[in-house]
Ligand SMILES: [Zn+2]
């Protein structure tokens with residue numbers, strides 16, 4: 125039998141409920157903050173990701189699913205959402221509708237990574253972007269939104285690490301100072317960091333190798349080298365966060381390697397997740413749209429891995445997104461009443477209730493077992509005696525309580541059950 129591809133797991137029916145709950149909750153909160161959903165294709169021209177994610181990054185160099193289509197064009201399965209989203213924003217001139225455009229995307233991403241704990245080749249992200257405004261208020265709303273989402277997902281108090289990585293004015297001088305500092309400790313750096321020192325010295329600061337971390341100890345930080353406007357921006361972000369009582373830690377090691385990233389950079393960290401401990405991360409990327417050939421477009425956003433969130437929840441053993449028993453199962457005694465049972469089930473479904481009925485001629489005992497297994501809260505039992513009297517028995521599986529209800533009144537009766545029990 126042919127097997128699925130390694131690192132591309134199936135999400136089976138008994139897990140889907142958690143995913144749906146997570147996504148429903150997420151859409152609801154994003155809607156409250158004024159974000160609109162956008163759906164872009166799963167593949168794009170390879171060039172979009174090479175320029176939008178950056179040559180020299182691990183994603184572009186080692187991880188992309190790139191192929192030639194039958195027309196000979198090089199296409200790539202999206203390894204992240206930001207580049208696609210910004211392409212769509214520029215291509216469809218969304219800026220004409222509003223100076224600040226708030227967008228989100230939920231869906232699968234693809235990277236050829238070594239399968240290990242918490243890493244998949246097809247994985248799922250919630251990607252959120254606020255496009256068009258340079259001001260610190262947008263940064264703070266984005267952080268407040270992510271803070272709110274984490275709370276709703278059952279991960280309150282996830283520590284926020286915050287940094288400013290400056291801009292085109294102040295970064296070049298800092299970069300020189302950093303390179304000068306690291307050159308003196310070059311022999312301690314790993315092979316990757318030797319390359320980074322030439323191409324991308326900021327990335328040496330977040331290398332996970334202990335000797336590289338040792339070498340970077342005492343290095344000058346960008347936080348100390350910001351130009352006036354960057355400092356003002358960072359101060360305003362911190363002041364507004366304080367006003368919202370959102371706690372954070374300034375982490376000078378939190379950097380991004382590419383030039384189009386600017387100013388505010390952040391991660392929410394779950395220490396329980398091990399080396400890959402960022403639950404969500406993002407920042408400002410005021411130079412990205414220009415990098416793609418569009419007009420200057422200040423933007424900020426973040427991405428969250430849904431697998432990470434679900435794993436963190438499992439870690440905390442929280443039932444926040446698990447569903448209880450709901451709906452009603454219509455059980456029958458004897459074949460004669462089957463047509464009535466089918467009609468009642470359809471009626472209940474039309475009334476908006478989750479309803480099931482036996483399709484396999486099981487015994488009453490077998491039907492009760494099925495109702496339990498499928499997570500129904502109520503069972504309506506129909507026998508020929510009951511039908512003759514125009515009655516049905518309604519049993520609450522949660523309490524064991526059993527009442528006789530007029531047959532035509534079953535839908536009405538179940539609708540009166542408090543919303544929270546039938547939702
Ligand atoms: Zn290193």
Ligand SMILES: [Zn+2]
Nearest residue numbers: 291294351354
């Ligand atoms: Zn600056």
